[in-house]
Amino acid sequence: MEKRIAAAKAVLFVCCLLPLAHYGIALWQDTLGANPIEALTRGLGDWALRLLLITLAVTPLRRATGWAWLLRLRRMLGLFAFFYACLHLVAYLWLDQFFDWVDIGRDILKRPFITVGMATFLLLVPLAATSTNAMIRRLGGRRWQRLHRLIYPAALLAVLHFTWMVKVDITEPALYGALVAILLGLRAWWRFDDARGTLAPRHRIIPIQIRR
Amino acid sequence: MLIRRPHDVPPSEITPKSVFAQRRHFLQFAAGGALSLALPAAHAGDKLPIAARSPLSTDEEPTPYRHIAGYNNFVEFGNGKEVPAERAHRLRTAPWSVTLDGLVHKPRTLAIEDILKLAPLEDRVYRLRCVEGWSMVVPWVGFSLSALLKQVEPLSSARYVAFESVVQPDTQPGVRFPLLDWPYTEGLRLDEAMHPLTLAAVGLYGEVMPNQNGAPIRLIVPWKYGFKSAKSIVRIRFTDHEPPTTWNNLQPEEYGFYANVNPEVSHPRWSQARERRIGDFLKRPTRMFNGYADQVGQLYAGLDLHKYY
Numbered sequence: 270m271e272k273r274i275a276a277a278k279a280v281l282f283v284c285c286l287l288p289l290a291h292y293g294i295a296l297w298q299d300t301l302g303a304n305p306i307e308a309l310t311r312g313l314g315d316w317a318l319r320l321l322l323i324t325l326a327v328t329p330l331r332r333a334t335g336w337a338w339l340l341r342l343r344r345m346l347g348l349f350a351f352f353y354a355c356l357h358l359v360a361y362l363w364l365d366q367f368f369d370w371v372d373i374g375r376d377i378l379k380r381p382f383i384t385v386g387m388a389t390f391l392l393l394v395p396l397a398a399t400s401t402n403a404m405i406r407r408l409g410g411r412r413w414q415r416l417h418r419l420i421y422p423a424a425l426l427a428v429l430h431f432t433w434m435v436k437v438d439i440t441e442p443a444l445y446g447a448l449v450a451i452l453l454g455l456r457a458w459w460r461f462d463d464a465r466g467t468l469a470p471r472h473r474i475i476p477i478q479i480r481r
Numbered sequence: 482m483l484i485r486r487p488h489d490v491p492p493s494e495i496t497p498k499s500v501f502a503q504r505r506h507f508l509q510f511a512a513g514g515a516l517s518l519a520l521p522a523a524h525a526g527d528k529l530p531i532a533a534r535s536p537l538s539t540d541e542e543p544t545p546y547r548h549i550a551g552y553n554n555f556v557e558f559g560n561g562k563e564v565p566a567e568r569a570h571r572l573r574t575a576p577w578s579v580t581l582d583g584l585v586h587k588p589r590t591l592a593i594e595d596i597l598k599l600a601p602l603e604d605r606v607y608r609l610r611c612v613e614g615w616s617m618v619v620p621w622v623g624f625s626l627s628a629l630l631k632q633v634e635p636l637s638s639a640r641y642v643a644f645e646s647v648v649q650p651d652t653q654p655g656v657r658f659p660l661l662d663w664p665y666t667e668g669l670r671l672d673e674a675m676h677p678l679t680l681a682a683v684g685l686y687g688e689v690m691p692n693q694n695g696a697p698i699r700l701i702v703p704w705k706y707g708f709k710s711a712k713s714i715v716r717i718r719f720t721d722h723e724p725p726t727t728w729n730n731l732q733p734e735e736y737g738f739y740a741n742v743n744p745e746v747s748h749p750r751w752s753q754a755r756e757r758r759i760g761d762f763l764k765r766p767t768r769m770f771n772g773y774a775d776q777v778g779q780l781y782a783g784l785d786l787h788k789y790y
Contacts, residue, residue, distance in 0.1 A: 302563060303544075303552035303759045304615055321629050354683060367764070433750070436613075437660050437731070438560040 313357040320350035382433035529546035532601035544617040557653040569692035571652040583719035586634035600624035612706035622684030643724035645716035704773040737790035741773035
């Protein structure tokens, strides 16, 4: 089992790097169209959001399948979501604003979609910072779990950021919004159900465990 | 071939004599090209008979054709900059006519073939600044819109001009959804519309306009954000009041009626201080009236550009 999980992690690691490789190659070959910097910035944002949603899908998938080992892939997915969010942010700070901090500050204060994007990023920072085993131990499982529920508002804000960025057709952000609604709605439903105590044991929340 | 001539108005009345003479010369020179244009439908890529390069042109390096024709906002075909280039080939551009009506002495509907003969076609290399913060340099082909507008003799009460783009639900998937209020409508003050820089564009890079760029005829107002320059125009209406315009109706605080390029008035969602010229890595400062302040600044003397953005 340990070997299989290690293999799954290796495969997942490579898969999570594929979007980055795609954009690297596309930039190199100049196939990102007339405005490659815009395409790159948006693409990195898309992948940050997608990986955030995939991370949020781990628990529902685990509960649906009963495969507890899925949980052990979650940290990597979350960290990759953060990784792409960092690249997305750097693309904005560098390629869009060229580190003009006055303009960046004005953007953050005056433009709601930038404000929300920045807030999303800030919510993700403590999650990445406390992703190590040592931090989980230091915080204690319960507090750690409570902190990591910040991913819920982060997902909502990420969709809002996308929606407010779009000029007219909000179909795409609306689709992401629907997925977030499902993923968060499931959790609300479980909470409600747990409170009624009707769930079978295997559906109960598994406390986070650290493997040494 | 059907050539309708205005029997009641001698061309010499419409146009200064020197220009008229020049046009006769041009017609002789271009007869072959014009014929081939008028007979079958003109297709994107067909060569246009161009008389001269306009002195109003910029010397800046034109943006490559593939970017001008591959990166478009044309919401009638759907969202996404690459979408119009994929879908616009379906647009029916022939037969095509433009109706000029409203507050005019002689309302008319002109076939595109006749419009092409109203004035010598010129190469006009203009800067294009999109409200989204990118810009291009486009070698348009066309003539000053005033040559077209004068055909119908605007009444003295006409103060504004509204431009209406085509709606073809069978070729334009975007118009089947109420993304915008179709038909796409834009407007100018009459003095803006009559300004020599304001262009009736029928081509680019010396060729017939690609459909995704607004074939067969579109408006180009180089000192305003790109959305003012309506594509694939079918109707031009003269009014005495500011006409409602599409983007302004949708989000008045984001898209003004004037929409003059102005680095000091920022769009609520992005600064307009700088722009990325397509093909450049670094951004460049945006210029007042997109660098056409000397030519058009006087049109707005006394107007509060922060209020009338």
